[in-house]
Amino acid sequence: MESRAKETAKKTAKKGKNGIVKLIFSRIFIFALLIFLQLLVLFYFFWHVNEQFKIFYDFIRIITVFLVLYIVNEKKSDPTMKMIWSIVILIIPIFGALLYLFVKFQPTSVLLRKRLEVINHRSDNYLEYKTDIKDKLQKDDPLIENLGEYIYKYSGCPPYENSKITYFASGEEKYDYLIKKLKEAKSFIFLEYFIIEEGEVWNSVLEIIKQKVKEGVEVRVIYDGMCSLTKLPMGYFKELREYGIKAKSFNPMRPFLSTHQNNRDHRKNLVIDGTIAFTGGINLADEYMNLKERFGYWKDTAVMIEGEAAKSFTLLFLQMWNVDEEIIGDYNKYLDVDCPSLPDTSGYIIGYGDEPFDDEKVGEQVYLSLINTAKKYVHIITPYLVIDNVMMEALTFAAKRGVDVKIIMPGIPDKAYAYCLARTYYEELIKNGVEIYEFTPGFTHAKQFVVDDDKATVGTINLDYRSLYLHFECGCLMYKNKEISLIEDDFEKTLQKSKKITLEDCRNRSALYKLCGSILKMIAPLM
Structure with a gap:
């Protein structure tokens, strides 16, 4: 009995050591270590500057007050963020001021903002807010019509009738429909997910879309770059391209200090033939369908949109796809699709997107x-x-x-x-x-x-x-x-x-x- 206990203890200890070794050599640990080392260098630099410029400390204090006044009077900034920046700058003047400027004027973020402005401007007129729907909504509920007008203005997505919603109360329910609808695809499949992870769910989806490519269906995949740290092999999009799938990793994680890495593609957006779309909380990984247990039962939900309202999700995908493309293509091929009248539909559906660079939440x-x-x-x-x-x-x-x-x-x-x-x-x-x-x-x-x-x-x-x-x-x-x-x-x-x-x-x-x-x-x- 005692020897068995010792053997179990040895196995546990060995497993623990292997786990630590695995962690140390993992991509996420190396990534975190490189970021930490850069922070140390940055802190050392700021501390050194503080020591060298003690004589000018009062003068720098005055400069920081003007910087705080600028921050407080910024029109579109979040009040809580204004408060935090003001406190940091006033308590640690040089460090706080330079850090704010570093964050505020990230070249990558500035370029991405300008790129998105161009993309959004060019896609303003692709979807139409029909006058008859506008009038009906105004009679039904003016406040909802106002909200629809706002969403159309800032997201490019109008309210729709002739559309059907199917609600999924769990990942398991969505998974069954998703597989069925993917198999029925005739023209194109667009997948945009925050998380794609190798496992039963993604392997099943991958087999279907590989087959669909062989049948002449256009398939595009976007996954967030954070996946490459823990969920997928580095450069996984290259493997997908070998199957004929157009694929890319959005904003890949790189071991360099940059606020740009905060801006993740958190969307879950699947479009099939421009007439069917899925969205909600459910990613393409096994725990979301409760095929493996993490944190007890995983309660998640999603919806399937059928009909004209699916066009909004097609537009959102195409906008994201063009973020790093040299040429912004014509969207009409994917948006000008026939949506037959759907029986047993009711009410209105408004798809919408949000992005971090348009100053509109x-x-x-x-x-x-x-x-x-x-x-x-x-x-x-x-x-x-x-x-x-x-x-x-x-x-x-x-x-x-x-x-x-x-x-x-x-x-x-x-x-x-x-x-x-x-x-x-x-x-x-x-x-x-x-x-x-x-x-x-x-x-x-x-x-x-x-x-x-x-x-x-x-x-x-x-x-x-x-x-x-x-x-x-x-x-x-x-x-x-x-x-x-x-x-x-x-x-x-x-x-x-x-x-x-x-x-x-x-x-x-x-x-x-x-x-x-x-x-x-x-x-x-x-x-």
Whole structure:
């Protein structure tokens, strides 16, 4: 018995050592180490400058005050970010000022902003906001028409009728439809995903799209460059190209200090023949379909759009595809497709995209509009909760005026620090009437709102700074669709598996846990 225990201990120790060795030689560790070394060099430089220029310290203080005045008066910056930058610059003048200038004037970000301006300008007129739909929406609900007008102006995506929504309450449900629809593709397939990971799900999809290429179907794939660190081999897009698939990695991660690396393609956008589109929280990896377990049961949702509204997601894909192309191609080939009349359709569908460089927070504005116009209830599922004062005020004011505001969060988080940070917002929300629940079986990765039985949005946008301010995102807004009742039913079923958080729960957490949360909250916009 004792020898068996010793043998088990040796195996465990060996496994631990192998794990450490594997970590040290992993791409993500090497990447982090190189970034850390650059930070050390940067800190040393700033410290050295501080030591050399002590005589001019008061003069530099005056300069930093003017820089802070510039930051405070910037028109389109987030107030929380203004506050953080102001504090950093005033406490550590030289370091803070040079760091701000380094972040503000990143050449890559400036070039990408200009490129996106050109792309968006050229694609302004591809999709039409039809007058008859505009008039109908104005009669049904002027506030929704106003929101549709806003989305069309800043995202290029108009409201549509003659479109159908299918809601998926889990990754498993989406997977079955996705495979079926991919096999039926006749003209083109566009896949754009934040995460693609080798496994049962991606291998099945890959086999289908390889076959489709042989059949003459055009296939394009975009995956976010972060995948190359942990999910896919380096340069995986080259392997896909060998199969005849047009593929690229968006914004590959490079071991150099750059704020540009914050801007990830967080979209999940699959378009088939221009008449079918999928979006939601579900990536192409096994845990999203619960084929392997991570953080308990993985609760996720998605929608399939059929009909004319799928054109919005085609446009969003083509815009992203052209970010690093020398020539912006003609989109009409992919947008000018026949969409036959669909039976049993109802309501309106508005696809929308969001990007970090146009100074317009489309995703957040959609959420705020839904909250601020709610009359009966606002029901939310989100994996993260890192919100600014505007969102906090909207949620708490809705609750104060009698709207039933409920938020379902994960019971088993994927990131402990994000969970600790999210819980710092609980007490204020609960005090003001917002109900918070945690999904006890596992992790909620869905990003959705359902409001008053007639409005809902499902997409990729989390309630955190990264999604709302830094990432490329997309979503699907629905009004008066039959499927909205299914989204609300699913929310109620998820609620039954969730624990309601009380003020006592918030106050009973350890002092250390609260301290960690408070520290994290100070840098929340950077997380």
